[in-house]
Amino acid sequence: GAVVSQHPSRVICKSGTSxxxxxxxxxxxxxxxxxxxxxxxxxxxxxATSNEGSKATYxxxxxxxxxxxxxxxxxxxxxxxxxxxxxxxxxxxxxAGLGGGTEAFFGQGTRLTVV
Amino acid sequence: xxxxxxxxxxxxxxxxxxxxxxxxxxxSVSVYLFWYVQYPNQGLQLLLKYLSGSTLVKGINGFExxxxxxxxxxxxxxxxxxxSDTAEYFCAVSGPGAGSYQLTFGKGTKLSxxx
Numbered sequence: 223g224a225v226v227s228q229h230p231s232r233v234i235c236k237s238g239t240s241x242x243x244x245x246x247x248x249x250x251x252x253x254x255x256x257x258x259x260x261x262x263x264x265x266x267x268x269x270a271t272s273n274e275g276s277k278a279t280y281x282x283x284x285x286x287x288x289x290x291x292x293x294x295x296x297x298x299x300x301x302x303x304x305x306x307x308x309x310x311x312x313x314x315x316x317x318a319g320l321g322g323g324t325e326a327f328f329g330q331g332t333r334l335t336v337v
Numbered sequence: 338x339x340x341x342x343x344x345x346x347x348x349x350x351x352x353x354x355x356x357x358x359x360x361x362x363x364x365s366v367s368v369y370l371f372w373y374v375q376y377p378n379q380g381l382q383l384l385l386k387y388l389s390g391s392t393l394v395k396g397i398n399g400f401e402x403x404x405x406x407x408x409x410x411x412x413x414x415x416x417x418x419x420x421s422d423t424a425e426y427f428c429a430v431s432g433p434g435a436g437s438y439q440l441t442f443g444k445g446t447k448l449s450x451x452x
Contacts, residue, residue: 228380256439265427265444266381315380319438324369324388326431326438330380 224250224320228329235306235336243301243332245316251296252318256326257289260313269314272299306336339364339430343443350418351451358413358446360428370411371429371440372402381427387411398422423450 225248235241245255253274258266270291271279278291288310290302299318303310313333317326344359362368369388373381385396392404402413411428425447429440 232378254438265442266440268439268441271439313378317438317440324431325371325383325386326440328373328381331378333378 224248224318224327226316226318226327226329228316228332230332231330232333233335235334237307237336238305240302240304241306241334243303243314243316243334245299245301245318245329247297247318247327250318250320252299252320253296255293255299255316255318257291257299257301258315258317260315260331262313266315269301303334306334308336310334311336339368339432339441341428341430341441341443343426343428343446345446346444347447347449349449349451352420353417355416356414356418356422356448358426358428358448360411360413360443362409362411362428362430364409364430364432366432369431370402370404371431372396372400372411372413373427373429374398375425375427375445384413384426418448418450420450420452422448424448 227246229244255272257269260266269284272291272293274293280286293299315331316329319326340363342361350356371386372384385394387394387404395401400415425445427445428443431440
């Protein structure tokens with residue numbers, strides 16, 4: 223099956239700094255990737271849809287200036303959490319779809335802790 | 338709009354006993370249905386999916402699910418669970434076409450297998 227790699231798997235940063243999370247489709251091209259956020263003991267909530275070569279589409283309530291998404295190539299999307307605060311601590315997961323298919327493939331997730 | 342309801346947040350079950358994790362969905366269009374498993378601090382692994390055709394779907398690790406359109410349900414079953422099945426299980430729905438990779442998740446069911 224298709225493989226999506228997410229890096230880093232775990233990151234701790236100081237409040238006020240920025241953190242970049244990468245999502246790569248290793249063996250296929252993905253024109254669209256998705257970023258989800260998972261709060262402790264809760265479900266995954268879609269944050270935004272990342273479109274290659276164009277601006278991301280954010281879900282209602284998600285601050286686009288805080289969560290910067292860049293999809294510069296067909297195999298890489300990045301999520302940058304800017305000026306991170308403790309309330310941004312969460313588990314972030316990306317996914318990508320194999321063109322023409324029906325299944326989204328998920329990265330391993332990134333545990334972000336802001337101290 | 339689509340939504341998913343997982344009726345049980347936690348399900349304890351003894352090893353080698355059968356288990357059913359319940360999932361109901363609502364959608365105004367035809368849907369694709371998925372079950373994912375998540376182990377602690379990891380991404381999502383697809384267990385099985387329903388796209389069309391036979392309503393009984395078999396997945397990995399001995400799991401199966403039945404799509405019931407009249408009851409808008411997609412319950413997950415396993416006849417005999419193992420300790421290694423202890424994890425969080427998510428039911429998800431998407432639609433055909435361009436939105437097929439964008440998933441709406443239920444809140445998850447934590448399956449605990451008791452030795």
